[in-house]
Amino acid sequence: MERRAFLTGAGAAVAAGMGAKLVRNETGNSRTATLIAQAPSYDLDLKSILRSGLAELGIGPGLIRGRSVLLKPNLVEPDSEAPHINTHPSVVRAAAEVFRGFGASRVVVAEGPGHCRDAQLVLEQSGLDDVLQSDRLEFVDLNHDDLIVLPNRFRRTILSHLALPATLTQMDWIVSMPKMKTHHWAGVTLSMKNLFGVMPGVYYGWPKNVLHHAGIPGSILDINAAVGPHLAIVDGIVGMEGDGPIMGTPKASGVLVMGTNLPAVDATCARLMRIAPDRVEYLSGAAAGGLGPIDEDHIEQRGESIAAMAQTFRLLDHPSLARLRA
Numbered sequence: 001m002e003r004r005a006f007l008t009g010a011g012a013a014v015a016a017g018m019g020a021k022l023v024r025n026e027t028g029n030s031r032t033a034t035l036i037a038q039a040p041s042y043d044l045d046l047k048s049i050l051r052s053g054l055a056e057l058g059i060g061p062g063l064i065r066g067r068s069v070l071l072k073p074n075l076v077e078p079d080s081e082a083p084h085i086n087t088h089p090s091v092v093r094a095a096a097e098v099f100r101g102f103g104a105s106r107v108v109v110a111e112g113p114g115h116c117r118d119a120q121l122v123l124e125q126s127g128l129d130d131v132l133q134s135d136r137l138e139f140v141d142l143n144h145d146d147l148i149v150l151p152n153r154f155r156r157t158i159l160s161h162l163a164l165p166a167t168l169t170q171m172d173w174i175v176s177m178p179k180m181k182t183h184h185w186a187g188v189t190l191s192m193k194n195l196f197g198v199m200p201g202v203y204y205g206w207p208k209n210v211l212h213h214a215g216i217p218g219s220i221l222d223i224n225a226a227v228g229p230h231l232a233i234v235d236g237i238v239g240m241e242g243d244g245p246i247m248g249t250p251k252a253s254g255v256l257v258m259g260t261n262l263p264a265v266d267a268t269c270a271r272l273m274r275i276a277p278d279r280v281e282y283l284s285g286a287a288a289g290g291l292g293p294i295d296e297d298h299i300e301q302r303g304e305s306i307a308a309m310a311q312t313f314r315l316l317d318h319p320s321l322a323r324l325r326a
Contacts (some may be wrong), residue, residue, distance in 0.1 A: 056302055064099055071108070074189075077113075084179070089128040092131060176195060182240060185216055187321060192263065239313070
């Protein structure tokens with residue numbers, strides 16, 4: 001409890017300024033680029049694949065040198081026997097190596113696991129701890145970070161304020177690195193939903209119950225508007241179908257999907273899963289609220305084509321999910 005720094009009075013005004021600065025993803029009617037890279041195995045040179053893909057998107061040393069980068073993987077459950085649950089450590093390692101190669105001043109891996117309060121256990125069981133140790137990567141447990149409290153300006157939920165980890169405001173680039181998965185409530189969980197993991201468990205409970213009660217789609221939108229992430233790298237090499245985000249089965253898709261606008265990236269991923277983006281509530285809400293485009297006409301698709309790489313991801317047999325099919 002003593003590590004939590006709540007900002008009030010003059011501090012709250014500073015926090016409000018930070019919140020305004022973090023909203024970066026308004027795109028209007030412009031086209032945004034999303035890239036699909038073929039990657040059929042984790043044993044490949046993922047560093048080269050990511051570096052080439054980011055270069056295609058215009059991201060390189062000129063943008064990254066001297067800047068700090070936060071990598072936010074999806075770590076939800078400690079289960080060494082189910083590697084399709086969490087972002088694969090090889091993808092995190094490759095991203096860290098790429099950004100270090102681009103001259104980043106600091107690369108941090110950060111997450112606030114939603115189901116397990118013991119972040120170290122999740123790191124060990126996911127295999128990421130070995131990468132952190134061998135590559136000397138800093139890890140921040142966002143569930144227990146110092147906090148800032150910002151006005152909830154997007155207001156797609158009834159929450160008047162959002163408590164965010166202070167580490168987010170100290171980083172120049174925030175990179176969402178989710179697993180490509182179905183979700184038994186939201187339909188899909190991708191780079192936008194992945195930002196649930198930045199919300200501190202000490203404030204919102206486990207598994208971030210306050211946000212679930214406020215409404216998952218609205219919470220996703222409020223969080224993304226406040227955080228303003230810069231980039232998404234989606235691990236779709238082996239994703240999850242069925243009863244995601246934890247109880248589903250592996251789905252080998254053989255792709256890494258990346259882009260600087262998260263709604264556009266998630267819309268592309270949904271199409272790769274043969275799910276209609278405009279039928280996913282938080283994606284249609286993102287487009288309507290100006291966070292980013294989801295229509296194909298507003299997304300410049302680079303790399304592999306959706307038609308060549310798309311596979312049908314199985315959904316739970318429920319009427320609320322059946323409508324998501326493209």
